Amino acid sequence: MDEQPSVFVGIDVSKDRLDVHLRPSDETFHVPRDAKGLETLAHRFGNRPIALVVLEATGGFEASVAAALAAVGLPLCIVNPRQIRDFARAMGRLAKTDTLDAEVIALFAERMRPPARPLPEPERRHFAELVSRRRQIIGMINMETNRRDQAVDKQLIRRLGRHIAFLERDLAELDGEIGHAIEASPVWCETEALLKSVPGIGDVTARTLLAQLPELGTIGRHQLAALVGIAPINRDSGLMRGRRSTAGGRTAVRGVLYMAALTAIRRGSPFRPFYERLTQRGSPRKVALVAVMRKLLVTLNAIIRDRTPWRPLTA
Template sequence: MDEALAVFVGIDVSKDRLDVHLRPSGEAFFVSRDGRGLDELTARLAACPVALVVIEATGGFETTVAAALAGAGLPLCVVNPRQIRDFARAMGRLAKTDALDAEVIALFAERIRPQARAVPAPEATRLAELVARRRQIIEMIGMEANRARRMPDKRLAKGLARHIAFLEKELSEIDRTIGDGIKNSPAWRETETLLKSVPGIGDVTARTLIAEVPELGSIDRQKLAALVGVAPMNRDSGMMRGHRTIVGGRTCVRNTLYMAALAAIRHNGVFKTFYDRLTTRGRPKKVAIVAVIRKLLTTLNAIVRDNTPWRIQNS
């Protein structure tokens, strides 16, 4: 594609409409977020030399839009809203309307040029929804359990116990549905088997990675670490020199990998040795655990990429 003719598209997704902005022309329009509006949108964009379309992940409203754009063969990237907010602040764009948001997203697409990636198949999208719902139920169980511990009224405490029992039943049903989905998909079943060949990786971690990191095995370890949010970022400002932190990324995946790293440190000699070496050198335990997460993620990425189980790769 001729760089001079390339069009970068930003789309602000709301419940009822889509605000669209094209760079560098500055053309802007909106369509309804329904079948007719999506048809109009894909037709208009298909007539342009589109280099990239960027939309924000907006809690589910973007799913149908992303599927329609991907189905039309348009290069698409769904980005974390925080990236757009940080970019807008850096640009001094503090005003906020749907049309202005679309313009900022288009500017982000043109100047940052995030990598376009395929939208998951419907089955993968459903699995991601199930994994997200499982996480919500676990959070609700935790909150209700905390309330029950502080509840002096026995009658109300019994009500909380019944609700916790109900949520635990829902959790079991979701786990069963996720398991059935994995078993009925040869591709997922193979990937799950590969991931679980690593000591310390169980059902929850494997299924979370399959559902929420479709890029696993297809990008390099640096990009993957940044994607998940375990890549150390510079914080050299003022008196803060040489300090590195992890920020952004896919929080739910990072939290799952944190627990997997703890399991790997206990049950996997390779990762235990790596962790012990870091702590012996004086690294704080949390820093060492994050390093284990990165090493674990790199290992899992290579296993999926090479289609080679742990026991063979590390024999």
């Protein structure tokens, strides 16, 4: 009996549904993007000779799909949406619907044969651990440096110096590993570049956001600000009206956004006029700085959502 031909699958992922196209049979179907739909999808692929499943990176919606398919051992690749757009343009496929997008993705899988890559979520967890460890090492370097500066005993000073040198070598090695992790993922490379297109956002901020804030670009600005801990919280009771304040959230993300905001309000930055307007109206400097942090976060969220780099706007 003849062997079945290898099957290449393209999946267009949206918030509520998955449009699926198979090559070379050109079979199409769709399932909801929920637990039952993912179970149905994995079951339908169970007895087929699947060579490759390709999904676009959609800002997080693809993570649950990738996890479900990888759990049943299917070869999977998550590609940069720009690659699919360029491929469709080269083929003259200008029309765009979810069904047509799935077909183009399946054709891309069949003809381009991108290598199957590891799941993004385990990669992200690994990356988050690296970034977290980097923060810990920097904290240890600062503490050991303070101890060395306060020490009197020469032998102790030398011992602390050796430990600081060891930690600095470990930090350099960790920075290299973080860089390689980003370079290994085309989607992360593009996302890091998009983040760093914004004034005030450097390597540390971009990499912390990649690792610690995967929701960036996938949820609304108010929800995101609350998640990070820079949304004003009401403190009202009865007739009493308390001052609004921020609380909770992700400390690591809030910390790098604070430093980014300090950089962003330097003279010449497009965020500085916004900061100056707030302080001139009587807002305390700290309150104005938190407002800049929120403006930065909203800007970053829109850039990742739309996959478009920073364009200077009126602050």
